[in-house]
Structure formats: structure tokens, C-alpha cells
Amino acid sequence: MVYRSEFPVFAVTADLVILTLREQQLCVLLVRRGVEPYAGMLALPGGFVHENEDLVDAAYRELAEETGIDPALVTGLEQLQTYGTPGRDPRPERVVSVAWVMLGANLPDPVAGSDAAEALWVPVTDLCEQELAFDHARILNDGLERARSGLEHSALATAFVGPEFTVSELRGVYEAVWGERLDPANFQRKVTGTKDFLIPVKGQLSLGRGRPARVYRAGPATVLHPPLRRA
């Protein structure tokens, strides 16, 4: 350890739990590490916070650098937790990681950059714990729980779909994130009855196998009264 004055020296990283839906499946954005430690293993995207850079700005920057995803597509990063147990990073430096969570709609395929050999969407159900580098399995779990809870209390789910969507698309989000089936009839009434949650788009209909659905866009509501509940 090198001391500048009287206090111990730390490195600080921003680590990201970016979630999206791909073919009805909840997926997390991972990178395959191109450098030691844990070279070749999957990890959450992230990296060192720069001098004079705010923590949240570092998160957006790392997202762009490691995965090529435009930060403008993923507004609304939320701080999750900070992980700093000694030894969680095998490097000699003491590393403290500030983790962030985010949900995105129709995010593009990532392209690897900087320290990442590869960047990809991985369905969360396909992940065994030991596949991830560092303590990232734990961070991912915390992020998933935060996302599940966020759907209950806030209008977050609309971030998972496009700008215009049907009620069943929205229900698909809840079912994928919560991992359970919801009653279509009750879900319909619940979301359409919550003030400022959904705004009907004039006259539009969409096509599918059955009766066409109405199309909505997200309303100004941010918190849901009353909350949508999981079982």
C-alpha cells in the first residue's frame, strides 16, 4: 500500500448490472475478460473510476467503452451497493466497487472494447454461480432483486419495452423478471387503472394471432399507487 498522507489508498471501480429482454428472456450484459485477473471469465462490465469523474459518469463511460452501447439508450442508472471486502479482487491494490443497475429496451448487440475480449447478452437462467469473476455473482443477484422490487413500486417496467407497446408486452416484462405467470385480465385492469402509468396512443392497433391490442406509451407516473405485487 502506498500512502499519500495519513489515509490508506483505494482503487474505485464502477460495475454494471444492465438487464434487458431478448426473446422473452431476462438477460444480463456480460463481458469476457481479456486481461488478468480472471482472464477468459465472464464478468459484469465495469472499470476504474477516473480522477475528477463522478461515480455515475464513470458507470456510463465504462458501459460505452466495454460494450459499445450508447449511454443515451440506458438513462436511469440506479446505484445498487458498494462492495469492498478485502481480497475480493486478487490484485494487490484494495479495490472498492460501486455497483449500478439498469433496465433497457431493445438494446443492441454489444461490441467488445478496451479490456473486454467479448461482450454478450446472457440469459440469467443460464448462469451458474461460479461462472462469474470476482464477487460478481453476488452483485448480479443483488441487482436482480433490486430490479424485481423496482417493478413492484415504480413504473420502471416501461424501460424494458419500446416507446409504444401493448399491455401484454408489458405483462411479458413482469413475467420474465419475476419468473411467474400473471393473470392477463387482472394485469390489464391494474395497469390501465393506475393513473399516469399508461397513455393510449390514438386509434392504433397491433397485430398478432388473436384480437389486436391497444397501443400505449409510458405516462409520467414514476411510482405506482398501489404497488403491483408479486406472489
Place this chain on the structure above:
Amino acid sequence: MVYRSEFPVFAVTADLVILTLREQQLCVLLVRRGVEPYAGMLALPGGFVHENEDLVDAAYRELAEETGIDPALVTGLEQLQTYGTPGRDPRPERVVSVAWVMLGANLPDPVAGSDAAEALWVPVTDLCEQELAFDHARILNDGLERARSGLEHSALATAFVGPEFTVSELRGVYEAVWGERLDPANFQRKVTGTKDFLIPVKGQLSLGRGRPARVYRAGPATVLHPPLRRA
């Protein structure tokens, strides 16, 4: 800035929002700073995390060092948020603070130690924003909101009272933290009806001005089903 290898250097602190009830009032533990910067101003207790020390351990240590309060009395520290905007600490070093919240019952008067000129309980209603050093007013606000929300969903409130307590003492906790009056009748039914929340203590009664109340101790429940709601 001094670099050890390729990454910027940070100092990491643990800052504490410790809440308790003193004469029906919600109070926060503050210290009067004895050293620059902000010497003479009130601040949340806290200090630098040591080398090879876990973040949570640093929080407990700082509590003991700065206020003389035995960490054994304040189990259950919960991580709040991490604050790291450049310039939030006027010192040349970049300082990132991991904040923690906790509720305690019947905590003793603090005694100042290390960097603190004074340590004291301050009713949160007596605080104007600009009285606190750094961005501690914001951290305190976030901590208060976390505590208020915690009372809704978890059995946290029992941490604010002694090992044995009456239903109206518990109601006093909710009223002080939420800053609103609750219906004694409905509160009674709610808490006594929540499984594993309260355990009656055999035959005991307490004395006051009216009819004596039954005495309970905290049960094993940690989450409340259904939650107790604020207005």
C-alpha cells in the same frame, strides 16, 4: 493525485446515520468536528477505512472511536449509499464515502473521541440543512427515508425500543419516525396480528396513567406481511 500503477487513488470513508428516540423525538448522532475541514461544524460520525479492513467493520470502529458507543449496542448496520462526487470533500484527495444507517434503542450519551470535539444527539426536526458539514445533510435525508421505509416492510422498529415493550411504545416509534399520528386501535390489531412480530411476555403489565398494557418482546419475524403503511 498520486498513482500507484495505472489507476487513480481514492480515500474511502465510512459515514454513519445512527438514529434513536430520546423523549419521543427522533434524534441523529452527530459530532462537532475538531479538525479542518469544517472544524466546529456538525457532521455525521465517520472516518477513513483502514487497510485490510472491511467496509462494515470500519463503520463499527468509527462509531466506537468518535462517539464512544459500544458497537454491540448497534448491531444491524445497513449500507445506505455511496457518495463520491468530485469536490464533495474540499481536501485535495478524492474522497468516496460509504454511508450506513442504523436504529438503536436507549443508546447512551455519546462521548467525543479522536477527531470529534463533541458528540451529541440532535433531534432531526431541529436541523437546518446548512448546519451539516460536507454533503451530510443529503446523506442524513437519504438515511431518514431509508429508516421510514424500513419500518413499513421489516420488523426494524423493535430495534428502537428495549428488549421488552408495550404496543404503545412501539406505536410511538412509528409516530416519531414517520412524523404522523396512528390510530391506536388499528395499530394494535395490526402488530399483534402479524405472525412472529410480537411475543407476549407472561403475565407482565406496565403502569402508566390509564389501563396497564401487556408487555411483549420482539419475535423472529424480519419482514412484515402485509407491510405497515404510511399515509
Place this chain on the structure above:
DNA sequence: CCAAAAGTGTTCCAAGTACACCCATGA
């Protein structure tokens, strides 16, 4: 006796659940 706090009963209403049933389209 009266005041005050503890505790119960009861009524009303908001909201979740389950499920029957109708609607509008494609094949």
C-alpha cells in the same frame, strides 16, 4: 366518580384473485 390509556367489535370501502364470458382477428 372521572380522566386516560388499553384493547375489542363493527362497519365501510379499496383492492387483489379467480374465473366466466364476450370481442376481434388470422387461418
Place this chain on the structure above:
DNA sequence: TCATGGGTGTACTTGGAACACTTTTGG
């Protein structure tokens, strides 16, 4: 026409809010 998913109606149940009322103490 039937299958499929969209959407409404409705009956049941759970739990919160309001408040009347009874109980048990101190003064």
C-alpha cells in the same frame, strides 16, 4: 368455422380506515 389472444364483468375475499365501545388503572 375454430383457435387465439384482448379485454370486460362479477363474485369472493383480504385488509385498511374510522370510530363506537368496553376494560382497567390512577387520582
